Amino acid sequence: MFPAILKPKTSGDLARLCVIVALFGLIAFGALRYDNFLSSFNMLSFLRYNSMFCLIALGMAFVIISGGIDLSVGAVAAMASVCAAMLSNHSWYAGLAAGVGAGLAAGLLNGFMVAKMRIQPFIATLAMMLAAYGTALLLANNQSVSVSYETGFTIIGQDDFLGFPIPAWIALAAFVLGWIVLERRPSGRHILAVGDGEMTAKLMGLNVDRTLVAVYAISGALAGLAGVILASQFGAGQPTEGIGWELFAIASVVVGGTLLTGGSGSVGATLAGALLLSMVFNILNFENGLGWISLSAYWQSVIRGGFLLVVVVLQARLNKHSHEGAAA
């Protein structure tokens, strides 16, 4: 990944390189300004909490690269957290399977609606978002569902392995797999080609429908996994969590240099984008800790929004620039 990304050949590559540089820049800023920013306690809790956002951002990246959008990820994560909590008293893996399975089912249904019924992704996943919230509330009876503390289910979200939070391990594994699929498997190239133009992809003999179903299934399953971590970390299935997660995921993907029009994007830069936006909140906490200013947590949204705007404007500039200097 790194050798390729350090030799930018397209404006997309350049944008992705920028976000990685920006992430390191923000880390350097934090490290220099705040005493405990780089402390293992801060870093590990940062990763533990933000892993689930990284997972849904990864799924969103696949969907957006294919030219679609998945608005249901937040609601699906909430529904999955409830399902996982409800089955966590059987065994930890029953909870895990329930959460991931619920997410996968929702994703497959999204894919079916988009690919076979030709419903606009925006509408199809909006419908799924409403349905998944409703299902979560119905299943949970409009309250949090406590998870079992006996079956070891809470280990998934709360414990460490080799000194590193388990959710972070899961996210890392998902990103490595995601990178392999997108960059090293033919199916990943097909996702990019479909996002570049469905008609063209079809004319080139690709199975567009299967590709579309696959990306929504991936997104759903990863949202389900995020829901499992949510339930495990907070000790309860949360039917009302996840509101706005889809927008955070979309923002991460865009900051990560992926065009909303599809056909271009990278797994690594998506991770950087998600971490970058998450870190804004972390930095804000430290800044408040210094005592000079006191910004409420609500400011993080404003700052993230500003960040997103800057990135999108920069990308547009880069795009325009590289088009003007296109090779003959």
Added chain:
Amino acid sequence: MLLSMQNISKSFAGIPALREASLEIAPGEAMALVGQNGAGKSTLVKILTGAYTRDSGTIRFGGRDVAFGSPAESQAGGIATIYQEINLAPQRSVAENIYLSREPRRFGFLDRAAMREGARKVLKTFNLDIDVDLPVARFSAATRQMVAIARSVTQNARLLIMDEPTSSLDEREVVVLFETIRTLKKRGVAILFIGHRLDELYAICERVTIMRDGQTVAVSDMAAMPKMELVRHMLDRELAAFQAMASSKVEGPEKPVRMEADAIGSGVRVRDVDLTIRQGEISGLAGLLGSGRSETARILFGDDRFDKGSLRFEGQERRYREPADAIADGIGLVSEDRKVDGIIPDMSIRENMTLALLPRLRKAGIVDRARQEEIVRHFIKALGVKCASPDQPIKELSGGNQQKVLLARWLCTDPKVLIVDEPTRGIDIGAKAEILKLLRSLADEGLSVLMISSELEELLAAADRVTVLSDGRSVAELPRAALSEASLLAAMAHQDAEHQNPAGNVS
């Protein structure tokens, strides 16, 4: 024969698009497929590639009866298609585009090294040495086309369908493309070349199949088919219906010039066009498909910019940046495709008609309904629009009446120049004559009309003079006295002596 399509028929919603059409191609041969818009060329090709299914007829390819169910199947069967524009994924690299859907693999993973190596090798056979890791969008149209051809070669295509492959190439690039086609022919690959530039067809094709109205009307060796003859086959129509309404105007003194384009050009579609539009005249703009008629109209209307030549309106130099500038000068454009960029189907006649006028209908910021109503009623009456009421949705009207509403949209702005692109397309014969009569009377009142038309009889019937375009160049300006079917055909089949035959001699 490598390919033999016989008695192919196809209807869409009961309207026949193909009637017993046929097409035969031998290995290593380049077959030209020509015909006007709606002649059935693309339907025939889509049936061959499996994008459409035929209603009846037989297709034999490579000695077997075939019925491809999808483009993917026909590709696997050895038929590759190079479409005009959209045959590659623009953001993917050259190598990926060549191998997409048949990527070389090692243990289930992409074998990128093999992909690069293979791509380089096949491109080298066409003398193309480029960075195969760059996205194809970074290359010129000509290079992209080479990449598409290279893709088909790696698929072992035995028949290569090229749909207007030269439409976005400049002359040097055409030479390279034709070199490639010759290489392919030597390897025994058959080429189906769909095109409109006659010089090119004569330069590269051995035989020609001419289609008209869904039928195959002629198949011949290129060498045995003079250009005039070919154009006549393509256009042949009944003239009788129009002869009655030829202009009654007698030749008078030259009318004053209203608008004038001098050696205007933009990109490869419009190369060098001289055009004069006179006050109170209908100027015709003729030419085969792809000769640059609509593109010229768009330049006059400020929708495209020109990079060569000059444009004068009432004697003054003009360089429109956008249609609003042209509209401010009093130029209107009724475009070729009513459905796409003309009417707004669900809006009423009243709203459709006054769309361009709305800014001037404001009174204290809101639309002056009384005046709008008055104007709409006036034009419905003046143009004879047949409708139940001004508030009827325009989609319920017939084609001819929709066209009248669109004309009225510009007329109510009191224009000086009205450009009409194929004003009678898709309109029945009675309404056609009515529209032409309407244009005539508007011209008699002093309006300048520029009428783009593919129908000779229409030009002969209505135009006071006709400028003929060929391959983006104006090749003749025929005044009323010189207008005849023969003179138009001769000009449209024109071969400019200075304009070099782009790819050398007939091979």
